[in-house]
Amino acid sequence: MEYIKNRFYEKASKCIAEYEKLKKNHADKVIGTITIGQIMTGMKGIPGLITDTSKLDPNEGIRFRGHSIAELREKLPKLNPDGEPLPEGLFYLMLIGDIPDHEDVINISKDWSTRSYVPQHVFDVIDALPGISKPMTQFSAAILSMATESIFQKAYRAGVNKKYYWDTTYEDVMNLIARLPRIAAYIYRRMFYNSDHIEPNPHLDWAGNLAHMMGHNSEEVKRLLRLYMVIHADHEGGNVSAHATHLVGSALSNPYYAYAAGMLGLAGPLHGYANQDVMNWLFEMITYLDNDEPSNEQIGDYIRKTLSEGRVVPGYGHAVLRVTDPRFTAQQEFAERYIKNDKLINIVNQVHQIAPPILEETGKIKNPWPNVDAISGALLYHYGIKEYSFYTVLFGVSRSLGVLASLVRDRLYGLPIERPSSFPLSWFKQKAEEQEEQ
Ligand code: CMX
Numbered sequence: 001m002e003y004i005k006n007r008f009y010e011k012a013s014k015c016i017a018e019y020e021k022l023k024k025n026h027a028d029k030v031i032g033t034i035t036i037g038q039i040m041t042g043m044k045g046i047p048g049l050i051t052d053t054s055k056l057d058p059n060e061g062i063r064f065r066g067h068s069i070a071e072l073r074e075k076l077p078k079l080n081p082d083g084e085p086l087p088e089g090l091f092y093l094m095l096i097g098d099i100p101d102h103e104d105v106i107n108i109s110k111d112w113s114t115r116s117y118v119p120q121h122v123f124d125v126i127d128a129l130p131g132i133s134k135p136m137t138q139f140s141a142a143i144l145s146m147a148t149e150s151i152f153q154k155a156y157r158a159g160v161n162k163k164y165y166w167d168t169t170y171e172d173v174m175n176l177i178a179r180l181p182r183i184a185a186y187i188y189r190r191m192f193y194n195s196d197h198i199e200p201n202p203h204l205d206w207a208g209n210l211a212h213m214m215g216h217n218s219e220e221v222k223r224l225l226r227l228y229m230v231i232h233a234d235h236e237g238g239n240v241s242a243h244a245t246h247l248v249g250s251a252l253s254n255p256y257y258a259y260a261a262g263m264l265g266l267a268g269p270l271h272g273y274a275n276q277d278v279m280n281w282l283f284e285m286i287t288y289l290d291n292d293e294p295s296n297e298q299i300g301d302y303i304r305k306t307l308s309e310g311r312v313v314p315g316y317g318h319a320v321l322r323v324t325d326p327r328f329t330a331q332q333e334f335a336e337r338y339i340k341n342d343k344l345i346n347i348v349n350q351v352h353q354i355a356p357p358i359l360e361e362t363g364k365i366k367n368p369w370p371n372v373d374a375i376s377g378a379l380l381y382h383y384g385i386k387e388y389s390f391y392t393v394l395f396g397v398s399r400s401l402g403v404l405a406s407l408v409r410d411r412l413y414g415l416p417i418e419r420p421s422s423f424p425l426s427w428f429k430q431k432a433e434e435q436e437e438q
Contacts, residue, residue, distance in 0.1 A: 005107060008096050012412050015052075019413045028175050036428055043238075044319060049246065050415065051237030053094035061326035062235055065093050069231055069326050074405060076230075077105040079205065086205050087229035088112070089400060091177070094234060094405040101429055113209075114201045115178035118186075120406030122146050122179075126187060127195075135390045136267040138187045140260045146183075147256035149175065155250065165252070166412035173257040173404040180397045181282045192387045210397065214385070220338065225394075227334055228380075231327040231372065232395050234402025236374075239319075240265035241272065245403040246410060250418040261364060262403050263396045269314070269404040272395040277314035278380070279388040281306070291344050299350050303358050309361055315374030316355055318367045327372035328352075329380055344378045 031047050038046050054064045064072060076093070077100060088108040101109075120200030125145040126138050133141075147153070152168040160168070174404040182200055184382055189197045198213045207225040211217060237246060245262035249255065266272035285302045286292050294302075318325065332352075335345050352370055358367035376395075377388050 001130070004092070004096075004104065005167075006099070007169070008408070009095050010035055011098070014411060015409075016413060019050075037434055039428070041331075043317065048420070049237040049243070050410075050413070051242070051246075051406055052097070052409055053402050054234040056236040056320050058320050058322045059308075061321065061323065064090060064234060064328065065091070065097050066137050066138040067339060069144060072230060073330070075099050075228075077102040077390070079208075084223050084226040084227060085230055086209055086388075086391050087233065088205065090203055090230050090233055091401045091405060094402055095408065111174065112178035112206055113200075113204075115175045116182055116200060116202075116209075118179045119146065119149065119183045121148070123186060124185065126183075126190060127223060131191070134267075135187055136263065136273075136396070138190075138266070139184065139393045142262045143176070143181045143188070143256055143263065145438045146179065147254055148293075150254035150256055150324045151175075152298075153254040162414060165414070166408055169255055170408050173370075174266050175409050176196045176255055176259060177400050177404060178206075181210035181213060184393050184397050187393060188214050188387070188390055191390070199437075203416075216383065216385055218383070221385070224334070224379055224383055225340075227330065228376065228394060229398040229401070231330055231416050232398035234405075236320075237406065238270065239271065242403045242406065245407060247418050249407045249410055250415060255404060258407055259400060259404060262399065266396050266399060271383060272314075272373075272392045272399070274314045274371070275376050275391040275395055276388050279377040279391070282344065282351075286347075293352075296350055296354050299347070302353050302356060303351070303355050307358070307362065310340070313355055313359065315351075316359055316368065317365055318371050318372055321369070321371065322367050322369050324369040325371045325374075331372075331375045335375070335379060335382075339379075339382055342378070342382050344381060345375075346373050348378045375396040420426075 009030065034046055038044055054062055055066075056062050060068070062069065067075065072085055072090065072093075076089035078085050084110065089100050089105040092104055092108060093096075108396070122142050122145050126142050129138055130143060151171045152165065155164070155168040188347050189195060193215060198215055200209055202213050204227075205210055206258050207229045208222040209220045210229075211225045235242065237243060241262040242273075245258045246267040248261040249258035253261075262417060269277050285294070288302065291298065302319075304312055332349070335342070339345060352374070353371070356368040359365045377391050380386075380391060380394070
């Protein structure tokens with residue numbers, strides 16, 4: 001499958017010249033101004049990162065190399081015309097920039113299948129963790145323990161020229177992505193099926209094999225996981241998991257360390273843990289109301305109660321988006337098409353109608369609309385993947401595609417160590433006062 005790597009290098013190496021030219025000839029050009037408000041709200045909107053794989057528009061949602069989710073569902077190769085696109089194709093698109101053909105995607109599938117061997121010590125590390133360890137703890141520990149396999153790290157220590165860093169990073173990234181379904185499924189079966197593990201099927205695609213190894217082998221679950229793996233893959237570079245991967249990678253830490261760092265960020269409740277929190281919140285509401293078919297009024301009251309307790313309504317709001325997340329819409333359409341009369345999905349749809357005006361009433365929430373996490377859990381739950389403490393691992397497996405494609409490109413450009421400046425609070429106060437006086 002060497003041709004995919006060669007094709008990547010042929011296409012992407014042209015960008016190195018552009019990067020070098022910008023750095024050399026335009027270093028003094030001003031991009032924008034930074035306000036104290038932006039700094040105080042988590043550096044929102046400050047253009048500070050180079051990320052080619054995807055771009056998020058506040059009013060339209062994510063585009064992967066210029067393609068919306070609806071377009072991806074049309075254009076990326078599928079196993080059958082009625083199915084969902086294969087995540088392998090999205091990885092190719094993000095890495096290289098072109099829509100792949102069917103053969104390219106099948107070749108990536110086969111390549112990942114041949115690379116998917118997980119060393120025994122990784123399973124030993126998982127098994128050594130106490131059963132009470134959260135799935136994301138087990139997942140990130142497994143990834144860290146696999147750093148023994150880093151080809152990049154070995155090449156670096158052997159003194160390889162920096163212009164070849166991308167090459168061994170590519171190898172690590174392909175190996176790492178290939179092994180993630182096996183690791184995720186191992187954790188799932190360990191935690192919820194008494195360690196009754198299922199061997200991989202080398203003839204299945206990446207997401208299909210994940211469903212198979214989790215023990216959810218129906219075509220419906222495979223179709224859902226293909227969609228899931230595509231829509232969660234990337235959300236430009238500034239989100240916590242992508243940024244953490246990039247930041248740690250910028251110190252030339254090996255890709256296993258960089259991706260594990262991203263996963264630890266994803267585990268936070270304001271980011272990827274929100275997909276579990278939504279389920280906690282929905283079931284808490286059902287228990288509190290003692291009703292699994294609540295009225296709109298009851299749901300509205302429960303949302304107000306949540307806000308009055310100083311808690312967030314999980315699955316709602318976004319740091320960048322100002323409209324309903326198209327990743328939410330894609331899943332809602334999937335549910336409309338394939339699922340009938342599911343009580344939990346009905347509640348998710350009711351919350352979608354009721355929550356936004358109530359969140360807007362607070363006057364402070366900038367985006368009252370649902371994000372990707374508001375519905376993803378209800379779909380998994382419908383198909384029998386009911387262990388929702390595991391859901392963030394699934395998000396993490398998908399997120400590898402975007403953040404690791406970016407890491408290969410980071411290394412190709414030779415992006416420098418990331419090192420923004422920090423100042424004490426008094427410095428900002430002084431700057432604000434100086435401007436007041438002018
Ligand atoms: N429920 C209650 N309050 C909310 C809220 C929500 N869903 N969304 C935002 N707010 C609050 C914020 O906590 C903040 O309150 P304070 O001023 O008291 O600190 C205020 O509204 C303004 O926040 P914002 O500028 O609108 O949003 P941020 O960019 O700060 O945060 C996010 C974005 C996603 C963390 C926030 O909307 C949130 O906490 N949502 C719920 C958790 C969630 O669904 N996260 C998943 C995001 C998608 C993902 O990464 O997977």
